[in-house]
Amino acid sequence: MAQDVEKVIRDNGAIPATCAFIDGVPYVGLQPEQLAMLAEVSTQGHINKVSRRDIGYTMANKLNGGTTIALTMILSHMAGIQVFSTGGLGGVHKEAHLTFDVSADLTELGRTPVTVVCSGPKAILDIGLTMEFLETQGVFVGTYNDNGRPNVEVPGFYCRESGVKSAYSFDSFDQVAGIVHNHNNVMGLTSGSVICVPPPEDIALSSSFINGIIDGALKEAKLVGVSGKEVxxxxxxxxAKDTHGKSVECNIKFVLNNAKAAAKIAKGLLECDVQGTPVMSTHVLPPALGQLDASVPGQAATSRAADAAHTVVVGSIALDTISTVGAKTKMGDSNPGSVESSVGGVGYNISLACHYASMAALESSSCRLVSMVGDDFSGKSIVSLLDSQNIDSSGIKVAPGQSTAQYSSTHSSDGELIVACADMAIIEQDFAAHIIEQLDRANPQNVVMDCNLAPAVANKVLHHIYKNHNHANVIIEPTSHAKASRISQLNTGVFPNNVLHLATPTAAEVESMYAGFSEQGKFDDFDQWFPLLDALGIDGTFREKLNALSNKKDHHVLKSLLSQGTLQQAFQLLPFVPNLYVKLGANGLLTLSISTNVNDYKSIPTTSLYRPTFMLKSEGRVLEGGSTMGVIIQHFPIPAENQNLAIKNVTGAGDSMLGFLVSRLLGRDDANWLQPELQSVEQEWGKWEALYKAQLASGLSLESSTAISEEIRFLK
Incomplete structure (x- = not known):
């Protein structure tokens, strides 16, 4: 029968791939001898019935296994297959209100975007409750109307009717292909679909005949104590016994009929993929992850998202091991505590926070991480985890023979970092060609880079961005005090020919950046850097304003930054990075930005709930048209919600802030506050609100046991 099914699929223009476990290994596509072996061992009872819960056990014990609908969906999705055919669907068993016996097929349909072509739920089930359950899971159920009948019922496996009306019906398999394509590939929904094909009239059995047999079989199952997956x-x-083999004959014939229907749907889906389907004109929606490249038979189990991406994050992804020691710590000795492992890395953290924040705003913006992992177990596990979270992993390169990056940190009982060790050697390598390929593919509006990249690699990437993607905001995350000085080795350009638009350092990282630029001799540039700095109006008069403001009540933060020299250092860095958002921990956030129309800030009302504690501007060169260049300085205190936090770790606090901010830098001109021209009051107020909520995101992660708090997705 299995060979006949595969032949029917081939005869109808599609490629079959029978799924099974052989000696604990999952296969998508079997050789004829493997099919024969499975048929033989199944008759001897030496085969396991494998659903989602049974995967690990079957693999660990090297068992042979037949796959349920749930597991066939999982394997199909991993292999990039969108459609499969089977006999009957699992569902809600009769008396499930007492036994809670509900097939895992139904929950899998709610979370895996694969289309199941079947002859309806098995006749032994409660078909009405099965349909209710699928509706709750958001699963499309449609029934093929093969004879133009007015009221179409969901088929009952051996029977053409079940007494349960079908929510939808269709009379051609091209219609089904269009429905599935829009459901999964256009709208990006991650639920599956159930396509019911009634058994042909010449092989279908009478529902009254079958129901009588089923009632008797259910009573016998109770008497002999059969339960669970054995039912x-x-x-x-x-x-089969009571129908004298008629049910088996019917089963084989409608499986062949279902395979023919599935092949037609697969061909229709390929046509949709090639031609494309128009998306709603008012929104650009993210297509489905794991979309099949139907032109490549046997596509490997990797996700491929749409080419375009709103934001590309270029940086590290690593396995993080976070240790927390007790209140009394003895250096040079073993200390009791707790150890947790997770996926981390600055690039990953930023992209995850951006992903969560985009979910919160219900935005259509997408964020793609571009990074590199080894082909070791850690690297493959990381990619698999991202796919399971519906996070775009298509920009991650798997490098043969390389080891995946790792980061290990030890924290005190109050969450403060004691010491950390980072092995980021794989990210230090030259994979600029891969990054550039991904940038061209995505054509992003924002590019975020962390300083784990080697400067030589970053320079190749920045050069390509300047030449080919100069519409994009380029944001650099210094990563650490030690690596912040790397920014000085970048070919940044000087405003207005700058490549970088924003950096998000701490005060210590500002100092490191300044020292690096000084050592590189970049403050000796009297042709570009000095004229620009002079044009910003950071003169004696402006410094007097700063000193006067710092002496006022409640401006101790400004006074501290002046006494430490942080502001003075930041001023000299601005020509290279025209926006600096300096993270001050418990003291909030200080922003410094070059503006080409500083006088417009005089008319910004400060009635917003998110207004800064102060806003100070310098007035420099007057440009053509009468606008004035200068620097805008603003201070944003930490939100009240962030005071008295129960801090668990500080690993991802800054990354959470930046990820949230990037998610709010939409493609509209009035939302891009990194540009030097102030477009509107709404633009500035939008920035204030984004900075406030970005700090809330940071606070959520400070209180989280993970580096990036999933609660960010509720931060609207």
Whole structure:
């Protein structure tokens, strides 16, 4: 029968791939001898019934296994297959209100975007409740109307009717292909679909005949104590016996019929993929992750998202091991505490926070991480985890023979970092060609880079961005005090020919950046850097304003930054990075930005709930048209919600802030506050609100046991 099914699929223009476990290894596509072996061992009872819960056990014990609908969906999705055919669907068993016996097929349909072509739920089930359950899971269910009948019912496996009306019906398989394509590939929904094909009239059995047999079989199952996953094979065996083999004959024929229908749907889906389907004109929606490249038979189990991406984050992804020691710590000795492992890395953290924040705003913006992992177990596990979270992993390169990056940190009981060790050697390598390929593919509006990249690699990337993607905001995250000085080795250019638009350092990282630029001799540039700095109006008069403001009540933060020299250092860095958002921990955030129309800030009302504690501007060169260049300095205190936090770790606090901010830098001109021209009051107020909520995101992660708090997705 299995060979006949594969032949029917080939005869109808599609490629079959029968799924099974052989010696604990999952296969998508079997050789003829493997099919024969499975048929033989199944008759001897030496085969496991494998659903989602049974995967690990079957693999660990090297068992042979037949796959349920749930597991076939999982394997199909991993292999990039969008459609599969089967006999009957699992569902809600009769008396499930007492036994809670509900097939895992139904929950899998709610979370895996694969289309199941079947002859309806098995006749032994409560078909009405099965349909209710699928509706709750958001699963499309449609029934093929093969004879133009007015009221179409969901088929009942052996029977053309079940007494349960089908929510939808269709009369061509091209219609189904269009429905599935829009559901999964256009709208990006991650639920599956159930396509019911009634058994042909010449092979279908009478529903009254079958129901009588089923009632008797259910009573016998109770008497002999059959339960769980053994119920279905027991009942089907009893039905086969009591129908004198007619049910088996019917089953084989409608499986062949379903395979023919599935092949037609697969061909229709390929046509949709090639031609494309118009998306709603008012929104650009993210297509489905894991979309099949139907032109490549046997596509490997990797996700491929749409080419375009709103934001590309270029940086590290690593395995993080976070240790927390007790209140009394003894250096040079073993200390009791707790150890947790997770996926981390600055690039990953930023992209995850951006992903969560985009979910919160219900935005259509997408964020793609571009990075590199080894082909070791850690690297493959990381990619698999991202795919399971519906995070775009298509920009991650798997490098043969390389080891995945790792980061290990030890924290005190109050969450403060004691010491950390980072092995980021793989990210230090030259994979600029891969990054550039991904940038051209995505054509992003924002590019975020962390300083784990080697400067030589970053320079190749920045040069390509300047030449080919100069519309994009380029944001650099210094990563650490030690690596912040790397920014000085970048070919940044000087405003207005700058490549970088924003950096988000701490005060210590500002000092490191300043020292690096000084050592590189970049403050000796009297042709570009000095004229620009002179044009910003940071003169004696402006410094007097700063000193006067710092002496006022409640401006101790400004006074501290002046006494430490942080502001003075930041001023000299601005020509290279025209926006600096300096993270001050418990003291909030200080922003410094070059403006080409500083006088417009005089008319910004400060009635916003998110207004800065102060806003100070310098007035420099007057440009053509009468606008004035200068620097805008603003201070944003930490939100009240962030005071008295129960801090668990500080690993991802800054990354959470930046990820949230990037998610709010939409493609509209009035939302891009990194540009030197102030477009509107709404633009500035939008920036204030984004900075406030970005700090809230940071606070959520400070209180989280993970580096990036999932609660960010609720921060609207």
């Amino acid at each position: 279905t094979p027991f009942l089907l065996s009893k039905i």
